[in-house]
Amino acid sequence: MTERRATIGLAAIFSTRMLGLFMLLPVFALYAHDLPGATPLLIGLAIGTYGLTQAVFQIPLGLLSDRIGRKPVIYAGLTVFLLGSVVAALADHIVWVILGRAIQGAGAIAAVTTALTADLTRDEVRTRGMAIIGTSVAFSFAAALVIGPPLARWFGIAGVFWLTALLAVAGMLVLARVVPDPERSMVHRDAQPVLDQLSGVLANPTLLRLDAAIFLLHLTMISLFVVLPLSIEGAGLDPLNHWMLYLPAVLLAILAMVPFIVLAERFGQIRPVLLGAVMVLGLSLLGFRAFHQSLWALAGLLILVFAVFNLMEAILPSLVSKVARAGARGTAMGVFSSAQFLGAFLGGLLGGWAHGSFGADAVYLLGALISLLWIALLATMAMPENLTRHVLALELPTAGDILALERRLLEVPGVREAVIAIDEGVAYLKVDRRTLDWARLQTFSVGA
Structure with a gap:
């Protein structure tokens, strides 16, 4: 029940934030000409500029949440998003809209939301939780295309930004009242960025x-x-x-x-x-x-x-x-x-x-x-290859036993890759389900 509540709450926070960003897409080109200074180049920049700050801040904020906690960073991100929405709503020049959109993007909570989802869900249901959040974003895109045009016609572009500000406030309320506090926050290598893995990924x-x-x-x-x-x-x-x-x-x-x-x-x-x-x-x-x-x-x-x-x-x-x-x-x-x-x-x-x-x-x-x-x-x-990711909870080995345990895991038929995260007490595996010896693999799990 707690996991379901956490997943639904975090999906609501993430999707309503994306709804606020997406609602500008179907309407801004139609109404931006009313703004002083508007040119096609600046209109395009206003539509897309959130992406630059989002890309710059999302990984650093995810790493910051490992140090100071998930919820404080999400609150801060939603506050920044709220500030950007207000700046854009009050804009009397296209440049202020661009600035507001850039500030909106700086409230980049994607990585932090994923990390908090991992903190609040068990390994065996985590993938489902992530899928629910991803699906909610797709629905927010569709909703933005439907809500945006009538909203902009009735209340103008400023009305769209005021609604995004209200969505940020709603996200804070959901975070406070619906999403539980994690018992502890830890790094989940399969769910969030880890700095020392960047070079290998790149x-x-x-x-x-x-x-x-x-x-x-x-x-x-x-x-x-x-x-x-x-x-x-x-x-x-x-x-x-x-x-x-x-x-x-x-x-x-x-x-x-x-x-x-x-x-x-x-x-x-x-x-x-x-x-x-x-x-x-x-x-x-x-x-x-x-x-x-x-x-x-x-x-x-x-x-x-x-x-x-x-x-x-x-x-x-x-x-x-x-x-x-x-x-x-x-x-x-x-x-x-x-x-x-x-x-x-x-x-x-x-x-x-x-x-x-x-x-x-x-x-x-x-x-x-x-x-x-x-x-x-x-x-x-x-x-x-068509391999499946699997997380196996382990009895914590001593540091000297890690390489030996990884070799033993790789000897199990169907296990193609194995990485032990001693701080998490798990082994991250990639397996071929068609040939995997599940019974033998389970002998390595906690309590086996």
Whole structure:
């Protein structure tokens, strides 16, 4: 019950914060022209600048939470997010909106939220808890596309930022009243970044390609929203009703991606699915350029783009988990998330520059050209083995016995990697479930 309460509370905090960041995407390009100093470049920067500060601060704040505690850092992050929302809500110039968005991003609590989830859940249910939080973010993206347009029409851009400020306050209340205090906080190598693992993660060529993939995905998506709302309005749909296009597109996209998730994960067709998805994305962006005057064409293309986005958001983190060394998943995911946010920042910047310099068509063309780079990355990337991560609770060995115990674990049929974290009292393993001798492995566990 405590674990469920903790997971639901932390998912609510994280998703409402992301909802506040995402709500600007479908509306800012439509209403930013009312702000003094607004140019396409600065509008794009305002949309994406949160990504820069988010990428810079998320790993350091995660490491700080190891020293001073999780909840104090989350409270501080939500306070910073609240401050940025208020600055943007009161803005009377585009520069102040950019500053507010940068401050919002500086309240980077992703790594800390993950670490607190690990503190409050057992090893055997932790993956499920992380999945619930990840799913909640996907729902917050869909909700932002629905809530943002009518909210901006009724209350203006300032109203969107005031709502994000209220969401920050709501997050603090949930943290205080719903999320339990952990009995103790400790480093969980499979759930949070660890500083001494960074060099190994950054030296792994496959992980770097996956980081580049998520970087390019978010670059493309954020640059798209610099001009997409304008194209939808130009096709004849009033901004108040843009949600009527986004909502069915998101729902149909979720249905469309499911068969390809099954094809990639269950039947091992990861490379063809990824390459096909990037090709579809590139062709869809060319379609936006060619058919932006047709509302029906935009609707069909949106379904394709959202399907690709959701598919990639599901497959790429799964690949990171498979590629990362045993016990290094948290660090690998921290770098992966930082690459994602950097992509969002550069997407806003490049999208705004292309729009201001060459027009909306150039933004769509830019995304299509980026897909060619993406295809080259994926076509030459080594695909990982289909191994499963497993955490085994151990009787604490003495320091001199660690290497010997790791060797014994690796002798168990099906165990491919083993790393003992003596401070956590666990062994992080990567195993082949098809050949694993579960009975023999369990002889190493606590109380066996």
